Amino acid sequence: xxxxxxxxxxxxxxxxxxxxxxxxxxxxxxxxxxxxxxxxxxxxxxxxxxxxxxxxxxxxxxxxxxxxxxxxxxxxxxxxxxxxxxxxxxxxxxxxxxxxxxxxxxxxxxxxxxxxxxxxxxxxxxxxxxxxxxxxxxxxxxxxxxxxxxxxxxxxxxxxxxxxxxxxxxxxxxxxxxxxxxxxxxxxxxxxxxxxxxxxxxxxxxxxxxxxxxxxxxxxxxxxxxxxxxxxxxxxxxxxxxxxxxxxxxxxxxxxxxxxxxxxxxxxxxxxxxxxxxxxxxxxxxxxxxxxxxxxxxxxxxxxxxxxxxxxxxxxxxxxxxxxxxxxxxxxxxxxxxxxxxxxxxxxxxxxxxxxxxxxxxxxxxxxxxxxxxxxxxxxxxxxxxxxxxxxxxxxxxxxxxxxxxxxxxxxxxxxxxxxxxxxxxxxxxxxxxxxxxxxxxxxxxxxxxxxxxxxxxxxxxxxxxxxxxxxxxxxxxxxxxxxxxxxxxxxxxxxxxxxxxxxxxxxxxxxxxxxxxxxxxxxxxxxxxx
Amino acid sequence: xxxxxxxxxxxxxxxxxxxxxxxxxxxxxxxxxxxxxxxxxxxxxxxxxxxxxxxxxxxxxxxxxxxxxxxxxxxxxxxxxxxxxxxxxxxxxxxxxxxxxxxxxxxxxxxxxxxxxxxxxxxxxxxxxxxxxxxxxxxxxxxxxxxxxxxxxxxxxxxxxxxxxxxxxxxxxxxxxxxxxxxxxxxxxxxxxxxxxxxxxxxxxxxxxxxxxxxxxxxxxxxxxxxxxxxxxxxxxxxxxxxxxxxxxxxxxxxxxxxxxxxxxxxx
Numbered sequence: 144x145x146x147x148x149x150x151x152x153x154x155x156x157x158x159x160x161x162x163x164x165x166x167x168x169x170x171x172x173x174x175x176x177x178x179x180x181x182x183x184x185x186x187x188x189x190x191x192x193x194x195x196x197x198x199x200x201x202x203x204x205x206x207x208x209x210x211x212x213x214x215x216x217x218x219x220x221x222x223x224x225x226x227x228x229x230x231x232x233x234x235x236x237x238x239x240x241x242x243x244x245x246x247x248x249x250x251x252x253x254x255x256x257x258x259x260x261x262x263x264x265x266x267x268x269x270x271x272x273x274x275x276x277x278x279x280x281x282x283x284x285x286x287x288x289x290x291x292x293x294x295x296x297x298x299x300x301x302x303x304x305x306x307x308x309x310x311x312x313x314x315x316x317x318x319x320x321x322x323x324x325x326x327x328x329x330x331x332x333x334x335x336x337x338x339x340x341x342x343x344x345x346x347x348x349x350x351x352x353x354x355x356x357x358x359x360x361x362x363x364x365x366x367x368x369x370x371x372x373x374x375x376x377x378x379x380x381x382x383x384x385x386x387x388x389x390x391x392x393x394x395x396x397x398x399x400x401x402x403x404x405x406x407x408x409x410x411x412x413x414x415x416x417x418x419x420x421x422x423x424x425x426x427x428x429x430x431x432x433x434x435x436x437x438x439x440x441x442x443x444x445x446x447x448x449x450x451x452x453x454x455x456x457x458x459x460x461x462x463x464x465x466x467x468x469x470x471x472x473x474x475x476x477x478x479x480x481x482x483x484x485x486x487x488x489x490x491x492x493x494x495x496x497x498x499x500x501x502x503x504x505x506x507x508x509x510x511x512x513x514x515x516x517x518x519x520x521x522x523x524x525x526x527x528x529x530x531x532x533x534x535x536x537x538x539x540x541x542x543x544x545x546x547x548x549x550x551x552x553x554x555x556x557x558x559x560x561x562x563x564x565x566x567x568x569x570x571x572x573x574x575x576x577x578x579x580x581x582x583x584x585x586x587x588x589x590x591x592x593x594x595x596x597x598x599x600x601x602x603x604x605x606x607x608x609x610x611x612x613x614x615x616x617x618x619x620x621x622x623x624x625x626x627x628x629x630x631x632x633x634x635x636x637x638x639x640x641x642x643x644x645x646x647x648x649x650x651x652x653x654x655x656x657x658x659x660x661x662x663x664x665x666x667x668x669x670x671x672x673x674x
Numbered sequence: 675x676x677x678x679x680x681x682x683x684x685x686x687x688x689x690x691x692x693x694x695x696x697x698x699x700x701x702x703x704x705x706x707x708x709x710x711x712x713x714x715x716x717x718x719x720x721x722x723x724x725x726x727x728x729x730x731x732x733x734x735x736x737x738x739x740x741x742x743x744x745x746x747x748x749x750x751x752x753x754x755x756x757x758x759x760x761x762x763x764x765x766x767x768x769x770x771x772x773x774x775x776x777x778x779x780x781x782x783x784x785x786x787x788x789x790x791x792x793x794x795x796x797x798x799x800x801x802x803x804x805x806x807x808x809x810x811x812x813x814x815x816x817x818x819x820x821x822x823x824x825x826x827x828x829x830x831x832x833x834x835x836x837x838x839x840x841x842x843x844x845x846x847x848x849x850x851x852x853x854x855x856x857x858x859x860x861x862x863x864x865x866x867x868x869x870x871x872x873x874x875x876x877x878x879x880x881x882x883x884x885x886x887x888x889x890x891x892x893x894x895x896x897x898x899x900x901x902x903x904x905x906x907x908x909x910x911x912x913x914x915x916x917x918x919x920x921x922x923x924x925x926x927x928x929x930x931x932x933x934x935x936x937x938x939x940x941x942x
Contacts, residue, residue, distance in 0.1 A: 568769035572828075575735050575763040575838075576786035577756035586782070590773050668773045670814035 162514035169515055185534050187370035195371040202356070207375060210341050210353040213269050217276020218337035222330060224277065225284030229322075233292045233314055243289075244428040244651075245435075250282035251605050251650035254340065255616040256627040256643045258347030263449050272344030272352070279340030283602075284329035291325025292318045327391030334383035342376065343613060347631075361529035361617070373530040377519075425655075451640040459637040472626070473641055477649070480622035483539060484611040487546025491607075492600055494547065495554025496592070503562050503588060504580055513559075519552050528610075532618045542614040542622075549610040550603040554596070561595025562588045594669040597661035604654045608646060682835040682868040683748030683755070685711040685734060690743040692729050702893035703729040706743065709887070709896060716859075716869040718879035720929060721889030727872045728840050730894065734870060735763045735838045747836060755836065759787025762834035766844040768825035770813040776800060776824045777809040783831040796831060802861055803827045819850035826858050837862055837869040844874060855881055856910055863906060876929065880921045881908050888928045898928045 170189050177188030187195070196203055228246055232239045254275050261271035292314070299317045308316075345354025353372055360368035433453045440450045447455070460469055502509035528545055535541035565588045573583045615624025623642050630639040665672050691706040703726040711717050719727040732738040734745050736752030747755045755761045762783070770779045781796050800809055803823040813821050822843060829837065843851045859882050862869065873879050879886050880902055888898040902921050904912060912918050 566767070566769060568765045568767045569771060571737055571765065572763065572769055573786065574737055575756055575761065576759060576783070577736070577753060578786050582786075586786075587771065590771070667812070670772060670812070 161510045165511045165513075165515050168511070184364075184366055187367045191367050192371045192374050195367040196375070199368075199371075203371070203375065206351065206353045206356050207379070209269075209351045210272075210338070210345065211379070213272040213341040213344065213352065214276050214337040216269075216273045217278075217340050218280055218333060220273065221277035221280030221337065221340075222284045222333055225281040225329065225333075226288055226326070228281070228285050229288035229292055230314060232289050233318060234310055240424050241427055241431060244424060245431055246282060246285055247654060248428065248432050248647060248651050249278070251608070251647045251654065252278065253612045253624075253627065253643060253646045253650075254278065254343045254609060255347055255612045255624055256631070256639060256646075258344050259631040260449070260639070261344075262348055264445060267350065269349075271347075272341045272349055275344035276337040276340030279336045279343070280333040282605075283332045283336060284326070287325040287329040288322055291322030294325065295321040324391070324395040327387075327395055331384060331388040331391060334387045335380035338376065338380050338383060343609075346613065346617065357529045358617070361533060364533070366533065369530050369533050449634070449636050451636050455637060456640050456644055460641055469638065469641065472638070473623075473645055476621075476623040476626040476642070477645060480611055480615065480624065483542040483614075483619075483622065484546055484607050487543040487611065488550060488603060488607040490543065491547035491550030492554050492596070492603065495551050495599070496558050496596055499555055499558035499562055499592070500584055500589065502559060503584060509559075516552060516555055528613055528617055532614065538619070542611060542619055545614045546607050546610045549606050553606070554599045554603065557595045557599035558592055561592035564595065565591040590668055593664050594661075594672060597657070597664050601654060601657045601661055604657055605650055608650045608653075612646065680835065682714045682866055683760075684713050685836065685868060685870070686746045687730075687734070688744050688746070690730070690733060690745060691741050692726070692733060692738060693741045704733075705893040705895045707894075707896060711868055711870060713868055714866045715885060716863075716871060716883045717885045717887060718871045718873055718883035719887050719889060720873060720876060720879050720925060721894060722891045722929075723874070725889050725891050726894030727889050730889075731838050731840050731870055731872050735761065737763070759789060759832050760834050761836045761838065762829040762832055763838045763840065764825055764829040764842040766841040768813070768818075768821040768845075770821060770824055770828070772813050775810050775812055776805055776816070776827075779813070779824060780828045780831050783828045787832040789832055799827045799831055799861075800824070803858065819846050819854065822846055822850075822854060823858070826854075826861070830861055833865070835865070835867045837867045839869065839871045841872050841874065843878065851875070851878070852910075856908070860907060876922055876925050877913065877918075879925065880904075880918055881913065886921075886925055888925060898925075900924060 174188040174190060177186040177191065180186045228242060232242050257278065258271055258275055261274050265271050265274075295318045299321070300313055303313050303317050341352070342354040342357070345352040346358055349355055353376060357369065357372045357376075359365075360372060437452050437454075440447075440452055451459075458466075460466055460473070463469070502513065531545050531548070532541050535544055562584075569587055569591075570583065573587055578586075611622065612624035612627070615622040616628045619625060623646055627639055627642050630636070630642065687707055687709045689706050689708060690704065692702075692704040694701045694703055707730070719730065721727050729738060733740050734747070734752060736745075736756050745752050747761070752761070770776075771782065774782065777793075777796060777800065780800060781791060781793070784791060784796070797809060800806065803826055805820060805823055805827065808816065808820065808824075813824070816824065822845070826842065829839075829842075843854050846854065855878055869883075871879070871882055873882075883902055886898075886900045886902060887896050888900070889895065890897045900921065904915075904917060904921070
């Protein structure tokens, strides 16, 4: 019998009851806290929020419908793009590494800067928000879909081949079916992410929508409105997550355990050759990005005043007389950003992992807190950034908290799933020596959790960058996010593009670095996951 | 092995019964069973898949709580015996920790049992299961048979005097299994542990045990109790002997005519 986390809970109380209890607990605690802190004008309780929503129902509904509309189209386009890319990877394995790296680089684009640029390109309208929603979505669909398309049992493929069919048939008939459960997981993550993309799009200069109202409320220190908007954004995200997840669970009850697998290294080359290959891929990716960047701008013949080409950035940062000065500004801003992003990132990861361990040791506590955590996990914290800024101020604490919280919940859930990965028979071995739960946690469960932890740490890199840049864009007045906001409003497009290039490059490199670390961990802790 | 080791324990099961699930989904895995496993003997439990033989073994190991009845190991509860570290379990899956080397996996058992680390003894044991030279390899670098050898080494590392083997050779191919069957039991036969072996293979049961209990399909009941009066140590040549074939035939008869056996049992 496997010792699952859920089993003991089921006997204590049905899950639904626990979920309702914890929801009531949160609401009551929130209201009490709000009343206790009434004099600080930071917190609006559920009663105030509800009153505000009723009083302003017309406005809220109009804003919500705009944002939902953008999120929906972003969801559709982003997922279609993710699926199409995954199909390309499987159909043309030769381009696999390049497509994967390109997809990653595009995912690492800082949304707060892409937003305003898209606004210039698209003109007024919903285009930028829909595009940002799609950008926020496609990568988390692409990765599990590739894993799913690969997860096809090889005997199925042999069966198709034995009837004389080729790769196309293989993809459409066999692999597609096997990938569906994985796709569903991707779609579930995508649903709240699309909402996040739409909100960030609205933060950066839209005319209508929830994001616009949120910024207005934050700037005018309207506590009730800020809390009401954050509540609605959270509820919509949770609902989207649950609905897509529910449909998926109904259609495919078995959730695959490995979803965000690290990019495969499918060759048996030696260590030296591998390094060479990795470097080669890096240069190839860089080259492809530059060609695409230049090529697309030329193709659509966009005005070179606001659409800077790679050459412009190069001369701005390297060859122009003031290049050193430019580099210093950029360097300083990046430094400020990292000072927030790195502690927040590490704190979020650490807290998630530690709390997961605590939950395994105290299943009753987990039963109460877990439903709330799962709900909060689905909230893209960035949509509630105005609220955190309101509560924690514009200093370091607020920004670091936004980054940490953004990473904390996904890590917690991933680690809990990872802790359950310890095979039942290994736990039986420990049990047959009457080993204490704490010792079992450290000797068996924690090491078995590492693969899930590192997958989460890798996916958290772009999330951390997104969170920190949004926070800086909105409020702090420091860092690269602020630099992007500033250069957008002063039309200093050379600096804006330089910032984008720097953030994207750094984000992609950090992602690759965590991925490399992850592969080392996997070869030791989960050799079956490394092909 | 020194002779001053304490005598291996008797295992006494009194009215032992196990029911899984609640309400309408209740499944009786083991019907009320009285059985005693004598000190220092090897008993094989054979029976159809999923019949509840593993459940019996797991209750002796303290991994499952009996619904009714009790298990006494030298007069003590399984949990007490577990804490002393005198009991060892091996499973069908080698269940080695993938991130630990062979040596570290074997040494882990001593650590968990609260015994002092003893690198010489651990390396000696690894050599005796035939893994000399593989001490620093991780399980992923070993074949299925080698992993199973490592698991057996871990199982013996604490010098247990009660061995609970749950189809320990069930997942390896037939050739490897036969090899392990002949090589490994020597390691525990000499110190003379009380051994319970759950297996699907009739010839394995005959080869390894002093006594074979045949269990019926769910809920498991003991339908036959057969002595295996072959001399020890058992050898490859014995497998072809008439005496061996005779016992094998006897067990198979009962096993593959289980309905009849059940009826016969009920009538008695």
